Amino acid sequence: MTEPGNHTTMPTTPRPLHRSLHRLPSLTRLIALGAIALVGLPIPGATQTGEDLGQDLVIDSVEALPRIRVAVPPATFGNLAGAFRTAGEDTERTLRDDLELSGVFAVQGPTELSVLDLSGDLTGDFEQFRSLGNEVVVYVDFKQEGDRIVLEGRAYDLASGQSVLGKRYRGQVDQARRVAHTFSDDLVQMFTGEPGIALTQIVFHSKRDGFQELYLMDYDGRNQRRITGHKSTSGFADWSGTGDAVAYLTYFSVTPQLYYVDMATGQKVDIFGGGSLNLSPSFSPDGREVAFAHSTDTNVDIYTCARQCSSPQRLTRARGIDTNPSWDPDGKRIAFTSDRSGQPNIYVMNRDGSGVRRISFDGDYNDGATWHPSGTQIAYASRRRGGFRIVVTDLVSLETRILVDGAESYEEPSFSPDGRRLVFTAKRSGSSQIYVINADGTGLMQLTHDGSNAGPDWSPRP
Numbered sequence: 534m535t536e537p538g539n540h541t542t543m544p545t546t547p548r549p550l551h552r553s554l555h556r557l558p559s560l561t562r563l564i565a566l567g568a569i570a571l572v573g574l575p576i577p578g579a580t581q582t583g584e585d586l587g588q589d590l591v592i593d594s595v596e597a598l599p600r601i602r603v604a605v606p607p608a609t610f611g612n613l614a615g616a617f618r619t620a621g622e623d624t625e626r627t628l629r630d631d632l633e634l635s636g637v638f639a640v641q642g643p644t645e646l647s648v649l650d651l652s653g654d655l656t657g658d659f660e661q662f663r664s665l666g667n668e669v670v671v672y673v674d675f676k677q678e679g680d681r682i683v684l685e686g687r688a689y690d691l692a693s694g695q696s697v698l699g700k701r702y703r704g705q706v707d708q709a710r711r712v713a714h715t716f717s718d719d720l721v722q723m724f725t726g727e728p729g730i731a732l733t734q735i736v737f738h739s740k741r742d743g744f745q746e747l748y749l750m751d752y753d754g755r756n757q758r759r760i761t762g763h764k765s766t767s768g769f770a771d772w773s774g775t776g777d778a779v780a781y782l783t784y785f786s787v788t789p790q791l792y793y794v795d796m797a798t799g800q801k802v803d804i805f806g807g808g809s810l811n812l813s814p815s816f817s818p819d820g821r822e823v824a825f826a827h828s829t830d831t832n833v834d835i836y837t838c839a840r841q842c843s844s845p846q847r848l849t850r851a852r853g854i855d856t857n858p859s860w861d862p863d864g865k866r867i868a869f870t871s872d873r874s875g876q877p878n879i880y881v882m883n884r885d886g887s888g889v890r891r892i893s894f895d896g897d898y899n900d901g902a903t904w905h906p907s908g909t910q911i912a913y914a915s916r917r918r919g920g921f922r923i924v925v926t927d928l929v930s931l932e933t934r935i936l937v938d939g940a941e942s943y944e945e946p947s948f949s950p951d952g953r954r955l956v957f958t959a960k961r962s963g964s965s966q967i968y969v970i971n972a973d974g975t976g977l978m979q980l981t982h983d984g985s986n987a988g989p990d991w992s993p994r995p
Contacts, residue, residue: 631753813826817884832852865883893915899914903948914944956991
């Protein structure tokens with residue numbers, strides 16, 4: 534694990550700029566591990582602009598807040614050689630990528646800065662960085678200490694010339710990317726007051742090895758690895774709010790059962806497997822409870838229970854099918870899908886099952902609610918004009934607008950912990966892959982390529 538070494542943080546005035554839930558089986562596919570389209574990028578009160586991304590994906594995007602323009606000149610590598618030099622170069626690239634992906638910074642790297650004649654004199658160099666519109670400069674120096682690589686990072690406010698952050702990070706060679714992620718997150722916190730997300734992970738399911746198992750990857754798609762081995766059909770993973778466990782559905786015992794993976798030990802722990810049907814696990818934000826769809830006879834309702842339970846508590850009792858529960862970020866409400874009105878729609882209730890109210894009224898099939906981190910809006914899939922569009926509904930006004938439209942299927946969204954990014958499944962021409970996009974509609978990036986992949990869920994911050 535990366536160790537922050539001796540470090541100092543210089544006094545400054547932080548510049549303010551600016552969890553996640555799921556995607557579960559549709560009502561018409563309760564047994565099959567299929568999914569429906571759902572993507573949402575709501576920010577209250579933002580100006581809306583339309584943008585085409587690719588041939589068939591249309592995002593009704595929010596207008597982006599201005600990014601801080603940061604210069605990151607070439608790093609110095611001191612005494613690094615061999616594997617240490619390679620790790621240092623990868624760490625340097627990772628840091629620039631992290632800053633750009635944060636949504637906070639607009640990065641100028643060595644290519645953009647090559648037009649400058651830098652001398653090493655800070656006063657003169659600062660003026661040159663400012664001439665390209667930069668507001669901050671970040672210097673990175675590497676060296677080797679025994680079996681560890683050391684990153685020394687410094688950030689300066691170019692307007693005042695004052696140091697705003699100075700830290701040293703140490704780690705083994707195979708932890709070099711984590712060193713970069715840690716420094717990046719510290720820079721984001723310095724300028725926004727909120728930690729970055731570079732140390733977060735994304736869980737998903739994949740058939741790349743023949744069976745559908747759970748996999749984990751870094752937030753940028755790197756370091757993909759399998760975390761279950763049931764040799765069956767497993768999926769619909771959902772992180773606990775504390776990041777210590779991932780709940781999921783598996784068929785390895787023939788009937789659908791709910792388990793969770795202890796992320797510290799890798800142990801697979803039984804949550805609940807009674808009755809005839811168990812679906813759609815959703816951890817409460819505190820990680821103590823799980824909401825899920827359950828049936829003991831012919832009716833499917835929403836239940837909650839502790840991580841391991843024998844007698845779950847029934848929350849819904851209306852005629853029809855209730856499924857796909859989704860806890861709000863505060864743990865006080867649960868959104869779910871129900872066809873009690875004749876067609877599937879989104880409802881919200883208190884965590885004890887009281888206060889049920891319908892929030893979707895347009896479209897002939899609404900399913901798969903996912904909460905914006907603010908807790909004021911819900912995004913979900915809505916079938917209109919013959920296809921699923923992604924819409925968002927304000928929970929106070931019930932105003933609804935279409936966010937994502939397209940010729941094919943865009944499904945299973947999960948917000949990053951800061952709400953600036955969204956990961957989702959894209960199904961194009963029979964292929965299912967995982968993509969990520971910025972909340973302002975920019976930066977569409979494919980994260981998976983090997984086999985068929987779906988069902989992403991973004992972890993909380995570590």
